[in-house]
Amino acid sequence: MTDSTVLPGAQVAGGADSTAEAVGVGSAQPREGRPGADQAVVDLLGLIAYGELTAFERLATDARMAPTLTDKIALAAMAAAEFAHFEAISRALAGRGVDPEAAMGPFIGPLTAFHGGTAPADWLESLVKAYVGDSIAADFYRAIAHRLDDDARALVLDVLADTGHAAFVVDRVRAAIAANPVVAGRLALWARRLVGEALNQAKQVAVERDALTGLLVGVGDLEAVATIFDSIMKAHTDRMSALGLSA
Numbered sequence: 141m142t143d144s145t146v147l148p149g150a151q152v153a154g155g156a157d158s159t160a161e162a163v164g165v166g167s168a169q170p171r172e173g174r175p176g177a178d179q180a181v182v183d184l185l186g187l188i189a190y191g192e193l194t195a196f197e198r199l200a201t202d203a204r205m206a207p208t209l210t211d212k213i214a215l216a217a218m219a220a221a222e223f224a225h226f227e228a229i230s231r232a233l234a235g236r237g238v239d240p241e242a243a244m245g246p247f248i249g250p251l252t253a254f255h256g257g258t259a260p261a262d263w264l265e266s267l268v269k270a271y272v273g274d275s276i277a278a279d280f281y282r283a284i285a286h287r288l289d290d291d292a293r294a295l296v297l298d299v300l301a302d303t304g305h306a307a308f309v310v311d312r313v314r315a316a317i318a319a320n321p322v323v324a325g326r327l328a329l330w331a332r333r334l335v336g337e338a339l340n341q342a343k344q345v346a347v348e349r350d351a352l353t354g355l356l357v358g359v360g361d362l363e364a365v366a367t368i369f370d371s372i373m374k375a376h377t378d379r380m381s382a383l384g385l386s387a
Contacts, residue, residue, distance in 0.1 A: 221303050310383055
């Protein structure tokens with residue numbers, strides 16, 4: 141699970157490049173003396189790296205809402221897994237001669253806006269966000285990973301692979317609905333909001349970063365974009381069903 145988890149209406153003041161300037165980093169250029177890294181790969185790895193870092197922060201914070209020690213430990217383990225993913229991507233960027241902080245810089249604004257606008261109100265909402273919101277983002281990244289070089293593609297798919305934590309979320313949410321069916325409606329509305337925000341954030345990032353747009357659509361292939369987002373929504377519907385919620 142990632143912060144993954146991506147995936148209405150998160151608005152960010154200024155473009156991605158202005159965000160990078162605001163935090164004191166420039167474009168993610170390879171360090172002097174190292175071969176140039178493809179900007180699309182750098183952008184995608186930078187985006188995922190910052191997503192993993194924010195997922196770690198969020199899950200560690202949400203663990204405080206856990207109703208039992210067992211749940212707290214489970215969420216802490218999820219947070220630790222996200223940080224391990226962040227470290228793996230950071231090492232890969234550094235290995236390509238790219239400053240990881242510079243690579244992440246352009247995505248601070250969009251992801252901060254998304255998470256600021258979708259802060260969970262309770263334990264169950266935090267679980268749904270980890271499962272639904274992060275999975276939307278992961279689906280988006282996986283959809284374009286096949287356009288990367290072999291090493292980058294393998295890294296992205298490995299980082300985004302399910303670590304088994306999805307089963308924990310499904311179990312806890314379904315148990316809560318069985319105990320109190322009224323919560324199902326609230327959680328379904330929350331999940332729909334997460335999807336709208338996540339898709340807006342993904343589209344915004346793709347539009348603002350030309351290299352990512354190239355990965356996503358190829359050469360003006362708008363039909364490919366529709367196909368990608370259709371598949372993302374199909375996967376979302378399946379996850380909602382697993383949770384016992386209506387999409």
